[in-house]
Amino acid sequence: xxxxxxxxxxxxxxxxxxxxxxxxxxxxxxxxxxxxxxxxxxxxxxxxxxxxxxxxxxxxxxxxxxxxxxxxxxxxxxxxxxxxxx
Numbered sequence: 001x002x003x004x005x006x007x008x009x010x011x012x013x014x015x016x017x018x019x020x021x022x023x024x025x026x027x028x029x030x031x032x033x034x035x036x037x038x039x040x041x042x043x044x045x046x047x048x049x050x051x052x053x054x055x056x057x058x059x060x061x062x063x064x065x066x067x068x069x070x071x072x073x074x075x076x077x078x079x080x081x082x083x084x085x086x
Contacts, residue, residue, distance in 0.1 A: 008044040008083070009037050027059045034063060038086040048079035057082070 013029055015021055037045055049056045051071040057080065065082040072079055 006044075007042060008046050009042045010046050010048075011037070012047060021055070026056060027062065030059060030063055034084060042086070044083055044085050046081065046083045048074075048081055050078055051080040052078075060084075 011030070011033055013026065013033075015025055015029075034045055045065075046068075047060060047065070049060070051057075060082050063084065065084040067080060068083045069081040072081065
């Protein structure tokens with residue numbers, strides 16, 4: 001594990017109902033989770049959306065996440081590693 005991710009917390013979320021997409025729920029969910037996780041003393045939050053999934057990537061970037069590697073193939077599919085640091 002890279003040293004910059006020591007003590008990290010991974011997050012993942014899914015907005016299942018298509019009528020809920022595009023209404024700001026993802027942004028609010030990520031923002032609220034970040035605040036609680038950072039308040040608990042975790043220094044880094046990581047997530048791994050599919051690189052072609054522009055909507056959540058834009059939400060993560062808006063909240064301060066940045067890529068920390070190239071897209072990677074995993075057993076769950078292609079991912080783009082993102083992180084946010086406190």
